[in-house]
Amino acid sequence: MSFPVSRLAAALSLAFAAAASAHADPIPDTVIVTANRTPQRAEDVIPDTVVISSDDIARAGAGSVADVLRRQRGIEISRNGGGGTNTTVFLRGANSNQVVVLVDGVRIGSATTGAASWNAIPLSAIDHIEIVYGPLSSLYGADAIGGVVQIFTKKSAGAPMFSASAGGGTYGTNQYDASVHGSTGGAHSVTYALSGAHEESDGFSSTRPGSSSYNPDDDGYTRNSVNGRIALRLAEGHEIGAQFMQSRLNAQYDSGKSDFDTHNLQELDSYSVFLNDRFLPNWRSSVQVARSEDKLGSFTGTTPSGTSQLNTRQDEFTWQNTFDIAGDTLQVLAGHRKEQVLSSAIKDINRTRITNAVAASYDLRRGSHLLDVSARNDHSEYGGKTTGALGYGYEFTQDLRATASYGTSFRAPTFNELYYPGYGLTSNKPERGRNAEVGVQYRVAGVDLQANYYRNRLTDMIVSVTPCPGRPSGSCAYNVDHALLEGLTLAASTRLGNLDLRASADLQDPRDETTGKQLARRARRHASVAADYTAGQVDAGVELQASGRRFDDAANANRLGGYGLLNLYTTWHMTRDWSLLVRVDNAADKHYDLARNYGTAGRTWFAGIRYGVR
DSSP: OOOOOOHHHHHHHHHHHHTGGGOOOOOOOOEEOTTTTSOEEGGGOOSOEEEEOHHHHHTTTTOOHHHHHTTSTTEEEEESSSTTSOEEEEETTBOGGGEEEEETTEEEOOTTTOSOOGGGSOGGGEEEEEEEESOOHHHHOTTOSSEEEEEEEOOOOSSOEEEEEEEEEGGGEEEEEEEEEEEOOSTTOEEEEEEEEEEEEEEEOSBOTTOTTOOOSOEEEEEEEEEEEEEEEEETTEEEEEEEEEEEEEEEOOOSSOSSOOEEEEEEEEEEEEEEEEEETTEEEEEEEEEEEEEEEEEOSSSGGGEEEEEEEEEEEEEEEEEEETTEEEEEEEEEEEEEEEESSOGGGOOEEEEEEEEEEEEEEETTEEEEEEEEEEEETTEEEEEEEEEEEEESSSSEEEEEEEEEEEEOOOHHHHHSTTTOOTTOOOEEEEEEEEEEEEEETTEEEEEEEEEEEEEEEEEEESSOTTSSSOOEEEEEEEEEEEEEEEEEEEEETTEEEEEEEEEEEEEETTTTEEOTTOOSEEEEEEEEEEETTEEEEEEEEEEOOEESSTTSOSEEOOEEEEEEEEEEEOSSSEEEEEEEESTTOOOOOSSTTBOOOOSEEEEEEEESOO
């Protein structure tokens, strides 16, 4: 294939490279957990990884998790209206159900759709986010075809600290949150963190004229959330604790012209207890027992037929052992996952699925050489599925590194694809992926340049087929398609005194090889540029997001035009403890589409005041 390389992206990369010798600010020593299920220095991580910091999240204002993610390389979104409506996140062209989403190590998502409920995740609860691109089934099991997104909620140690914020903006948006965290200290120290938040917005019409569901009324939402963590130090190297997150979203949507307030009530909960032990200087053990629940109630009328409830529950047990062997790292893992669905309206999908897994990985560093190798076997109703990955990195100099990797992955069919009446087929098999990737990274004081090329081939892809094989009429989910997710990602960042510059460009070709069509709602080109400037107590920034044309459907019959969005923000640190944020999104009031006949926000503003440190 040929990539239409953006002249802007190339020019930015060259400009940043030319500036490399002029700066001497050190690159932060970032620690990443998700890429290998254990803390690693960023320079030792082979997969392409992005960390979204607490500062990035603070600058988002009243935005959603999906809005923060879409500003990162390799990520696109679609949404059926405003911030409370159904949202899909594409990672390197992979479907939302081909991405594993974790909250503090706990897998979340619906077993019926296979995707996480992004609209229900409270942004105010998040400390930072790690995004790891590429197949990670050899570490995380089913569905990690496009990558893994792990959300880390707020936690802390040290002296007790309180923080709070309040703000408001366009569409009657209001947001409030408060948190307290700290540590008691001493031999049996207790660390704790507790946060709560309330968000509400009058919103705008989720549909546009032309939609069969169009209703001109505003569709708003209310989201309440609470999350916390507590841990007790039993002895040196031994810790026991628990953590939780609960979020309740009431979101309106359009279902034709009606006086009834059509809405969804969605609850997203995750709970876990954990025990971390260092039995020997070179042996660490971690046990986690967790539960996540995704509950969706839909209300379209006052009669029983106008109400439906669909609940998913996932129970997990994970035992991970990490051994330090002369500077190398060996991990051995055993896991158990039970998925359950309970529907009031569709009894046929009320099923249970159990998966047992064992996995091992080995990481070593020898001089300029890095090597990661991992393998995993997941055993469920499909029998055993074995996946593996191999990654290699070589440091030509302290500043220049090249990487290459190969990995296999799979996605288990969702309960809808297996059991939904008239649509699912119990004969459907897991999708399979094979990804090859090469990358290069140049890091010198104050400058970071990266390029990654990937080629992820999918087989037995499950799509809707009309007519359904073996049936006289109608559509069904069926293993028929082959897809290729191929692309080149460019990223650059640098610091010029008080000015931080960041840019990325994705040149990709996500296509259905069976039909030759571009995968729905995914552009072949998208990019972002951002600049942050600090002057005394004031930080100011500008973001530009751009996306090429897409198609709303698999047949590529309905085109969605390309767009560019300009965002502006500033924070005034009035005192050590008080700060004021003002943000304007879509400052040029651009009309654009993320999904056909669904509304998107025009120019919006948000202003908020915060006390304390995030």
